[in-house]
Every structure is written in C-alpha cells, then in structure tokens.
Amino acid sequence: MQTFTLDPRLAADTLPVARMPSSELRLMNDRRWPWLILVPAQGGLEELFDLPAAAQAALNDDTMRVAQVLKRITGAQKINVGALGNIVRQLHVHVVARSEGDAGWPGPVWGHGKAEPYDARDLQAMTARLRGAMGAAS
Structure with missing residues (x-):
C-alpha cells in the first residue's frame, strides 16, 4: 500500500476540519458554498x-454523516455529493450545501466564477461549527 499524501491542489484549495473514521474531512476555501471534501487516508x-x-x-458512512450534518447546520435545500476526479485524480468526495x-x-x-476565500474569523467560526456538529453527531 502506498503512503497517504494529500494531493497538492487539495492541500492548496482546502483546509483541515477533522479526522473521520475512513478519511480526512476538509473545507473548501470558498465561502460561496459550504463545501466539504472527504479524502480517504490511503495512498494510490x-x-x-x-x-x-x-x-x-x-x-x-462518513459521507452520509457529513451530508446530514452539513444540511442540518446550513439549512440547505439540497446536498450535492460527488466524486469526479477529472482534475485532481486522488480519490476524494465532495459534499456541497446548495440553496436556491x-x-x-x-x-x-465546479468552474463557476472565482473562489472567495474565507476570512480568518469566518473560517474559524465555520470550522468550529463543523467540528461541534460532527462531535454531536457521533
């Protein structure tokens, strides 16, 4: 088995939130959407x-748990889940909260406009909210 190393693009575009049983949970650094990424912690x-x-x-199981928490804390109308990998080949699953x-x-x-990074205060609040909700969901 190969050693787990996070793809450089995922490392650049996301921020760590928590360690799940099967994967790393990361937040896409784009405040336009609550957008989480699960990356299985295995290489290759x-x-x-x-x-x-x-x-x-x-x-x-991790994906469903994250999707439920994201819907609950954001009040989103729809949760989008996908594993595309056309640009970043490393296996990862997107969980995105969407609202009309x-x-x-x-x-x-994907590919819609330019990312709007979180400011430090909003990033801290969002990651704390996610961590709290994930802990409560255990």
Missing part, C-alpha cells in the same frame, strides 16, 4: 472501486 487511490468493500462502506439563489444555482459549483 483514484476510483471508489480502488477501495476494498469494507473501506467503501466506511467512506459511504446561491452563487451558482442551479448549476454545478
């Missing part, structure tokens, strides 16, 4: 089917 993965069945189930009237509604978030 590109596709969901690269994971053994038990690890697939664990990643799915958001910056890209109803289109996809």
Whole structure:
C-alpha cells in the first residue's frame, strides 16, 4: 500500500476540519458554498472501486454523516455529493450545501466564477461549527 499524501491542489484549495473514521474531512476555501471534501487516508487511490468493500462502506458512512450534518447546520435545500476526479485524480468526495439563489444555482459549483476565500474569523467560526456538529453527531 502506498503512503497517504494529500494531493497538492487539495492541500492548496482546502483546509483541515477533522479526522473521520475512513478519511480526512476538509473545507473548501470558498465561502460561496459550504463545501466539504472527504479524502480517504490511503495512498494510490483514484476510483471508489480502488477501495476494498469494507473501506467503501466506511467512506459511504462518513459521507452520509457529513451530508446530514452539513444540511442540518446550513439549512440547505439540497446536498450535492460527488466524486469526479477529472482534475485532481486522488480519490476524494465532495459534499456541497446548495440553496436556491446561491452563487451558482442551479448549476454545478465546479468552474463557476472565482473562489472567495474565507476570512480568518469566518473560517474559524465555520470550522468550529463543523467540528461541534460532527462531535454531536457521533
């Protein structure tokens, strides 16, 4: 098994939030959408089917937990979940809170405009809120 190393683009575009049972939970540094990324903590993965069945189930459990928490704390109308990997090959799962009237509604978030990074205060508040909600969901 290869050593886990976070893809440089994911490292540049996201911020650490928490360690989940199967993956790292990271926040996309774009305040236009509450957007989380789950990255399985194993090296050499590109596709969901690269994971053994038990690890697939664990990643799915983490994804559903994150999606439920994100919907609850944001009041989003829709949670989008996807594992595209067309630009960043390393296996990662996007969990994005969407609401009618958001910056890209109803289109996809990918490639829509320019990212608007969190300021330090809002970033701290968002990560604290996520960590608190994830702890409460345990």
